[in-house]
Amino acid sequence: TLSGYTICTVSNPTVHVEKISITVQSSGMAVAAPGSITVAAGGEEDFQVSVRADSRTPAQARTLNVEVFVQEISGVPPPNSASASSSNIVNIMQFAEFNVQMATPIIELEVGGDYELDYFLQNTGNGFDNFKLDLEYGQSEEGSYSLTSTKVQADWGSFSWFRVLVNAPNDGSDWNIDSAGRHTFETDIEVIVESELGCQNGDCLTTSMTQKIIFYQNQTMEDDSGSDLLS
Numbered sequence: 001t002l003s004g005y006t007i008c009t010v011s012n013p014t015v016h017v018e019k020i021s022i023t024v025q026s027s028g029m030a031v032a033a034p035g036s037i038t039v040a041a042g043g044e045e046d047f048q049v050s051v052r053a054d055s056r057t058p059a060q061a062r063t064l065n066v067e068v069f070v071q072e073i074s075g076v077p078p079p080n081s082a083s084a085s086s087s088n089i090v091n092i093m094q095f096a097e098f099n100v101q102m103a104t105p106i107i108e109l110e111v112g113g114d115y116e117l118d119y120f121l122q123n124t125g126n127g128f129d130n131f132k133l134d135l136e137y138g139q140s141e142e143g144s145y146s147l148t149s150t151k152v153q154a155d156w157g158s159f160s161w162f163r164v165l166v167n168a169p170n171d172g173s174d175w176n177i178d179s180a181g182r183h184t185f186e187t188d189i190e191v192i193v194e195s196e197l198g199c200q201n202g203d204c205l206t207t208s209m210t211q212k213i214i215f216y217q218n219q220t221m222e223d224d225s226g227s228d229l230l231s
Helices: 219-230
Strands: 003-011 018-026 030-032 036-039 044-052 061-073 083-091 098-102 106-110 114-123 129-136 144-147 151-154 159-167 182-195 206-218
Touching (some): 003 083, 018 030, 018 044, 044 061, 114 151, 129 144
Antiparallel strands (some): 018 036, 018 061, 030 044, 061 083, 114 159, 129 151, 182 206
């Protein structure tokens, strides 16, 4: 959540009713507390101090200072200055969140070549995180696939990128012919990204993307090879 609170206790050791003024300061957070409180002679009173951080505030420790002083004693200004203060630490917890994007969701690759497909990852959480990468594809599919890295790192709010290497088949002469007169073969690979921080609580934060690849071979390649044989 974006908010939290702490309870402060004011003690009045005198024999007079005291009106206590309250001042709260916090670094980079909104705060809420009563402006004053009345404490009976020899008594104690609790009051709540609430803090609220902005969305996606970086994971870090912030200070919270609470200061009180005697404003009135038995309805009149006090003859002396009496005050007290308390310093607290507000720990902003880290959470995991990220987005991934394909440079080209559907891509056409010619047979006989090696290719690199680009993917982009943005860490939208509020702290540094590591991200595991994986691929899933059918073992009988045409071509071969591999990741340039199995892990990427990204600080909060920053981008990182990774690539999938594709080794296209050398021959597609037995594939179906499309409307453009090319031999084509379509396949899908799954690119899986997982946050290491998102797995610390048991339920892993994972997303996957489906990359569609269309391998093609022009018929002119077959015609050229045939003419060579005839000559």
